[in-house]
Amino acid sequence: MYSSTPDRLGPRQATHACKLPAKRGAYLTEGFSSTSTFIKTIGVTKAAVIFIDFPDTPATDTVQSLYDNLLPGGAQFFNISSYGQMQLEAVSDMKFHRMPQASTGYRWDRETFSGTSQLRYIKDAIAAAGGGTPYTGCEVLYIIPTRAARSIGFSPTSMGAATLGDGTQVKSVVTFGQDQWSWGYGVLNHETGHTMGLPDLYPMDSAGRPTEYYVGGWDLMGLISGTSPDFFAWHKWKLGWIEDDQVACIGTKGTSSFTISPIERAEGIKAVAVRVSDTKAIVMEVRSKEGLSTDSCTVGLLLYSVDTEAESGTGPVRVLNTKPSSRGCSPSKGGELTSAAYDFAKAETKIGVAANGISVQITGVQNGEYRVSVTWQ
Structure with a gap:
């Protein structure tokens, strides 16, 4: 939770095709900007x-x-x-x-x-x-x-x-x-x-939605007690912990292939982002049981949407619940979204994001790194 704040923008300059710009005049957003009065993170x-x-x-x-x-x-x-x-x-x-x-x-x-x-x-x-x-x-x-x-x-x-x-x-x-x-x-x-410039990822309204409603237990800005509280790759990118060349950007329709390394490791591609508009992206990353995620009850490819127009507490990041029939592997520490990651070892290999015409095929895993084919129609 945060209280009063002046007009502030995100802490990293937008030079990458998928670095969506921050919304001006907003408290805290998921966008990038060249100006900042946030504390340093390096x-x-x-x-x-x-x-x-x-x-x-x-x-x-x-x-x-x-x-x-x-x-x-x-x-x-x-x-x-x-x-x-x-x-x-x-x-x-x-x-x-x-x-x-x-x-x-x-x-x-x-x-x-x-x-x-x-x-x-x-x-x-x-x-x-x-x-x-x-x-x-x-x-x-x-x-x-x-x-x-x-x-x-x-x-x-x-x-x-x-x-x-x-x-x-x-x-x-x-x-x-x-x-x-x-x-x-x-x-x-x-x-x-x-x-450091990160917004709240839990609901801040009067609708009575649970804390884990938007992102489950996948990021500390959503649920502190979540099963996998490490920051999303998008957040690590904003904070400068992930370099631009570690985020693959898809800006045109077609099919592309990538190998994604778990965010708990420093090396390799950390995320693939599909820029669906000037303010929205679909992001995919790999979560493991390493580092800060040792309590995670599921591993694999995780997909979420980023909306830089959405302000803190209104769902600027939303984990895609492509398993709506699941009750979650840890209901008390992230709800049904705790099962949102796609585990290749369990033959969970095909993910569709119907609203954006995006489909993902997991083609293999080696040393915890996921090989994926992304199609945007």
């Missing part, structure tokens, strides 16, 4: 960390326990997902700072929470921490409350800049809540994903 990314407690809920835990719940695992996730290209480092004085108001005074429940109350919370935390710690080079601020502050229930991200006590200006702020104890470090990776 090299060392520094995060300032402020630990806080409150007059009504003084800390009974330790800052080390809070740190251990989020930072080591969160940093390791980014390191693995980026193929070692992103190293997240925390800068903190490792002590609690007392907020000026009671935890209940910040109106943190989902019914009354607002960007205004969040900004007041951020300003109070920065003031409480003071200017004694040098945060030079930090791009994002993490504010982590004591576990005793039960009223700070969830973890929204503010996409606006903030100035820390030493004068360092960060690009965005993640305000963690009690949901970190349910999601673990995954909530750090999800919320930091917003600061």
